[in-house]
Amino acid sequence: MSAVPGEQHATEAADLDTVCRxxxxxxxxxxxxxxxxxxxxxxxxxxxxxxxQGTEPGHEYPLPDDDTLMKAYEQxxxxxxxxxxxxxxxxxxxMAVYPSSHGQEACQVAxxxxxxxxxxxxxxxxxxxxxxxxxxxxLETMILFRxxxxxxxxxxxxxxxxxxxxxxxxxLHAVGVAHAAKLRGEDTVVLAMCGDGATSEGDFHEALNFxxxxxxxxxxxxxxxxxxxxxxxxxxxxAPSLAHKAVGYGMAGERVxxxxxxxxxxxxxxxxxxxxxxxxxxxxxxxTYRMQAHTNADxxxxxxxDAEVQAWQAKDPLNRMTAYLxxxxxxxxxxxxxxxxxxxxxxxxxxxxxxxDPEVDPLELFQHVxxxxxxxxxxxxxxxxxxxxxxxxxx
Amino acid sequence: xxxxxxxxxxxxxxxxxxTAQATVRAxxxxxxxxxxxxxxxxxxxxxxxDAMEADAAVVLFGEDIGTLGGVFRITDGLTARFGEQRCFxxxxxxxxxxxxxxxxAINGMRPVIEMQFDAxxxxxxxxxxxxxxxxRNRTRGALDMxxxxxxxYAGGIGGVEHHCDSSEAYYAHTPGLKVMTPSTVADAYxxxxxxxxxxxxxxxxxxxxxxxxxxxxxxxxLRAEHDAAASAGGHLTEGRAxxxxxxxxxxxxxxxxxxSTALAAAEAAAQEGRSLEVIDVRSIVPFDDETVSASVRKTxxxxxxxxxxxxxxxxxxxxxxxxxxxxxxxxxxxxRVTGFDVPFPSPKLEHYFLPSVDRILDTVDLLQWxx
Ligand SMILES: Cc1ncc(C[n+]2csc(CCOP(=O)(O)OP(=O)(O)O)c2C)c(N)n1
Ligand SMILES: [Mg+2]
Numbered sequence: 001m002s003a004v005p006g007e008q009h010a011t012e013a014a015d016l017d018t019v020c021r022x023x024x025x026x027x028x029x030x031x032x033x034x035x036x037x038x039x040x041x042x043x044x045x046x047x048x049x050x051x052x053q054g055t056e057p058g059h060e061y062p063l064p065d066d067d068t069l070m071k072a073y074e075q076x077x078x079x080x081x082x083x084x085x086x087x088x089x090x091x092x093x094x095m096a097v098y099p100s101s102h103g104q105e106a107c108q109v110a111x112x113x114x115x116x117x118x119x120x121x122x123x124x125x126x127x128x129x130x131x132x133x134x135x136x137x138x139l140e141t142m143i144l145f146r147x148x149x150x151x152x153x154x155x156x157x158x159x160x161x162x163x164x165x166x167x168x169x170x171x172l173h174a175v176g177v178a179h180a181a182k183l184r185g186e187d188t189v190v191l192a193m194c195g196d197g198a199t200s201e202g203d204f205h206e207a208l209n210f211x212x213x214x215x216x217x218x219x220x221x222x223x224x225x226x227x228x229x230x231x232x233x234x235x236x237x238x239a240p241s242l243a244h245k246a247v248g249y250g251m252a253g254e255r256v257x258x259x260x261x262x263x264x265x266x267x268x269x270x271x272x273x274x275x276x277x278x279x280x281x282x283x284x285x286x287x288t289y290r291m292q293a294h295t296n297a298d299x300x301x302x303x304x305x306d307a308e309v310q311a312w313q314a315k316d317p318l319n320r321m322t323a324y325l326x327x328x329x330x331x332x333x334x335x336x337x338x339x340x341x342x343x344x345x346x347x348x349x350x351x352x353x354x355x356x357d358p359e360v361d362p363l364e365l366f367q368h369v370x371x372x373x374x375x376x377x378x379x380x381x382x383x384x385x386x387x388x389x390x391x392x393x394x395x
Numbered sequence: 396x397x398x399x400x401x402x403x404x405x406x407x408x409x410x411x412x413x414t415a416q417a418t419v420r421a422x423x424x425x426x427x428x429x430x431x432x433x434x435x436x437x438x439x440x441x442x443x444x445d446a447m448e449a450d451a452a453v454v455l456f457g458e459d460i461g462t463l464g465g466v467f468r469i470t471d472g473l474t475a476r477f478g479e480q481r482c483f484x485x486x487x488x489x490x491x492x493x494x495x496x497x498x499x500a501i502n503g504m505r506p507v508i509e510m511q512f513d514a515x516x517x518x519x520x521x522x523x524x525x526x527x528x529x530x531r532n533r534t535r536g537a538l539d540m541x542x543x544x545x546x547x548y549a550g551g552i553g554g555v556e557h558h559c560d561s562s563e564a565y566y567a568h569t570p571g572l573k574v575m576t577p578s579t580v581a582d583a584y585x586x587x588x589x590x591x592x593x594x595x596x597x598x599x600x601x602x603x604x605x606x607x608x609x610x611x612x613x614x615x616x617l618r619a620e621h622d623a624a625a626s627a628g629g630h631l632t633e634g635r636a637x638x639x640x641x642x643x644x645x646x647x648x649x650x651x652x653x654x655s656t657a658l659a660a661a662e663a664a665a666q667e668g669r670s671l672e673v674i675d676v677r678s679i680v681p682f683d684d685e686t687v688s689a690s691v692r693k694t695x696x697x698x699x700x701x702x703x704x705x706x707x708x709x710x711x712x713x714x715x716x717x718x719x720x721x722x723x724x725x726x727x728x729x730x731r732v733t734g735f736d737v738p739f740p741s742p743k744l745e746h747y748f749l750p751s752v753d754r755i756l757d758t759v760d761l762l763q764w765x766x
Contacts, residue, residue, distance in 0.1 A: 149533075150533040151533045151534050154534065154537040155501065155534060156538065166526070169494060169521060169526060172494020172495055173501060174498060175491075176494065176496060176498015176499040176500070176502065177499070177501055177502040178498070179499055180499040180501075183504070203491070206486075206488040209486050209491070210491045213485075368534075368535050370531070370595045371539060374682075375681065375684065
């Protein structure tokens with residue numbers, strides 16, 4: 001593998017200096033995010049001229065190939081369908097809660113598709129669509145929200161951490177996975193996700209600093225959807241951007257239009273490639289918007305104006321990508337129909353699965369606390385088993 | 396190309412380093428033949444080295460544990476012997492240390508991490524309580540968490556504020572964690588080995604007042620005993636209390652730093668003709684109800700001794716368990732000698748706070764003796 005993207009014969013691991021030499025820029029210019037958000041496709045679905053994409057020397061991004069874009073688009077359509085299906089199932093009482101990523105699907109899809117099969121992802125509660133796009137079975141993903149257990153999939157099987165609720169704690173797990181891989185000489189890249197509000201947490205700081213000091217291949221991917229439940233970004237941070245936080249750790253930061261799937265694929269794709277060469281961690285901030293309430297239990301009208309939501313509606317990632325691909329002649333009617341059918345299949349699998357009431361086993365409460373049940377848990381399990389058998393007798 | 400780093404100790408150095416290691420090991424073996432005075436610290440250090448030798452997945456990290464060997468020197472020499480990839484310093488961030496250990500465990504390693512002092516482990520509490528303790532359960536057994544958190548623990552050293560906390564109740568109250576504390580040099584070795592062998596997370600509390608105490612022990616014999624038990628799939632210490640001193644009239648139940656105080660009290664009581672049995676709990680979680688209850692049923696009287704403030708404490712839990720299990724054998728209520736419900740005192744005041752021989756004997760006197 002080359003030290004820097006595109007260089008074939010390098011044998012040494014890349015360090016910051018090598019990378020900067022490759023791009024012909026200073027370390028500061030490499031670490032600092034570009035002056036504005038990287039945007040490759042504009043809100044109407046038109047390719048922006050290269051000089052208008054927000055790039056600067058060292059921050060230019062090649063356009064992903066057609067095949068990559070079509071695969072990503074398919075996941076985008078599925079992601080939107082999944083979000084809306086799940087929200088409907090919550091309204092019908094089939095799930096306790098669902099934090100929807102409606103409006104953020106481009107981020108979700110790019111986060112999963114930029115990774116290789118052996119790379120890891122550490123998602124939050126909001127990132128179910130990313131989890132599914134990484135390959136986790138949709139129904140297994142939703143077990144957390146259906147309420148039969150705290151997690152429904154085997155993280156090692158899919159290389160996806162369990163969706164984390166305690167904010168930014170999972171970033172440190174990402175650091176640990178990357179560190180273990182590095183110690184074994186494996187070139188695993190780890191992508192760790194969090195929201196804008198979460199960047200105020202202490203573990204955000206500790207994780208970025210650890211990743212930088214140990215020079216680990218971790219991409220910190222912040223979806224800045226402008227709110228942490230009700231609290232707007234301005235009350236979390238007065239930094240010029242969240243991407244700027246990287247510089248303080250000696251890490252490269254970049255900011256990107258989070259509703260532009262093409263730009264996200266380009267920026268995250270290069271970040272993964274750089275991290276894999278040994279260039280260290282990166283922080284990518286995506287500007288996007290949470291189109292719906294924080295969860296179904298939240299009332300967003302209490303803290304934001306309809307006009308603001310409408311303005312973001314015009315920047316919808318799905319409409320934009322559809323227009324772009326149609327304009328490019330990549331997306332014809334048969335392709336659209338095939339993709340829509342695939343999305344409908346996933347939605348149906350979710351409906352069918354979540355409309356079932358699988359039996360929960362009360363005695364499983366005691367099964368996974370320790371590798372072997374302690375004598376105390378054996379006693380408590382017997383107590384509950386006895387209660388259950390007496391209930392059974394009474395029936 | 397990504398940096399090639401392996402976890403094998405041999406691969407970190409060159410041939411001469413490997414030869415040097417072999418020489419060191421041979422010398423250690425020769426030196427260790429037969430019981431010799433060994434410090435508690437050296438027993439822990441040897442256990443760590445043996446575990447690292449036995450399994451390349453064992454990695455150590457924390458604050459000042461590399462070049463310096465830890466502020467108490469428990470990791471002395473391990474970086475030199477096993478390389479910087481196996482025993483290293485991190486930035487100062489306890490949540491970071493615990494969180495990174497969790498990630499490493501997810502990815503196949505067996506981290507042993509050090510918190511510099513008991514009260515400095517608190518920043519790591521969210522990682523410990525919300526993830527380390529719950530990961531196996533949350534993933535229905537898919538992810539085990541073979542992580543050991545080593546914590547220099549408790550008082551009795553004249554330490555300043557934040558260096559002497561007895562924090563065991565926080566951990567013992569958290570399902571999913573196991574909590575161990577050795578009180579003898581031999582147990583320091585064996586319990587550390589078993590903690591590292593465990594697929595469950597272990598909070599390993601090292602009574603810091605014992606670090607430089609010595610017992611005559613045969614480390615080779617302990618190593619062989621551990622290896623034999625481990626290969627038979629059994630435990631010598633996990634979930635097993637020890638009878639530190641047999642007796643017939645009352646049972647003193649203690650752990651960690653309080654065991655030596657309890658033994659001294661039993662010795663003093665013997666001079667006055669009273670035979671006290673001393674139980675060393677060793678494994679707070681899982682708790683050995685069987686050994687403790689058997690002793691109290693035999694003696695009919697019990698005092699539970701611990702340094703931590705008594706309210707809502709491990710001592711309270713033990714007292715309740717003994718009461719529930721031994722009620723019909725009890726000649727007197729189970730009593731406790733614990734720290735007062737005050738923050739750990741400054742050095743000039745700590746001896747008023749810590750359980751003492753006199754306070755234990757006074758309490759034993761209250762156990763409704765017939766004579
Ligand atoms: C440590 C912690 N504190 C508080 C919460 C409660 N909480 C859940 S989501 C949330 C807002 C997070 O906002 P952000 O990071 O922007 O992510 P978003 O929900 O917008 O995707 C809060 C405060 C939590 N889950 N964890
Ligand atoms: Mg947010």
